[in-house]
Amino acid sequence: MSLGILFPGQGSQNIGMLKDLKSSYSIVSEVFEEASDILSCDLWKIAKNGPESKINDTEFTQPIMLCAAFSVWKIWKDEGGDNPIYLAGHSFGEYTALCASGALKFKDAVNLVKKRALCMKSAPRGKMAAIIGIDFQKLKSLHDENALSEVSIANLNAPGQIVISGTEDGVHQLSDLALLNSAKKVIPLPVSVAAHSSLMIEQSTIFKEFITNININKPDIPVVNNVDVKVEEDENLIKDALVRQLFSSVRWVETIEYMEQQGVDTMLELGPGKVLTSFNKRIDNSIKSLSVSDSNSLESALEILSSL
DSSP: OOEEEEEOOTTOOOTTTTHHHHHHOHHHHHHHHHHHHHHTSOHHHHHHHOOHHHHTSHHHHHHHHHHHHHHHHHHHHHTTOOOOSEEEESTTHHHHHHHHTTSSOHHHHHHHHHHHHHHHHHSOBOEEEEEESOOHHHHHHHHHHTTOTTEEEEEEEETTEEEEEEOHHHHHHHHHHHHTTTOOEEEEOSOSBOTTSGGGHHHHHHHHHHHTTSOOOOOSSOBBOTTTOOBOOSHHHHHHHHHHHTTSOBOHHHHHHHHHHTTOOEEEEESSSSHHHHHHHHHOTTSEEEEESSHHHHHHHHHHHHTO
């Protein structure tokens, strides 16, 4: 068995997440308290009680999700869970992967994701929508042939599940074209931040200045990045990929395919929700995919993987 571990991004958060793990494992409190002290904000209180408007606010979502997924990683390791041969994180989840790999200190990651979130919020307001049931190449052709510069293909999540991002007009234009060309439906996403679009380019230069002062080491475990679907070891190349990630597509289908090509035969999602596990089943239903988000799923995953 060759394991790949995955970390979810923004959108997997929910009020009350990790409640039962926190009652059984002190590391959850320790991780949240460390981040809360750094940011002078009670992140666990928001994770536990909300309100929805706050836990879904990018400024708080990203550090909360970092704490949540990194806590589950720490628990997995403490419980003797198998070591992965590769790590990856969906969009923002790449920061959790870098923490797990030893490349990024947790305290530095907390400051980085807070800055990333503030940069995203400072960018021009925009829209995001999921396009269901259309082939990527078809959608890309529609985008390119109509010179739709105000909208980008943001996430290639799974076959037939693509997210677009940009100005309100741009998203509407590409959505309408997609519906006229075999897309089954368009699902507007409840966000005002146009992640992974050209609207983020200006803010990415500000983020680039900030990340220059953060130390990133060579990962102990290879991390497959989102923008190039590559494993980088050089500090400057890792930073450059994180900066470009702000305005570039999340190539998730290719990321999973790359890990499979490198010998990964089992994928484990650590953190709230099961979004990546559902994507994986659509990408390649033959690969074993598990998730850990609570005590029951932790026990199940430990048992299943120990028997492989």
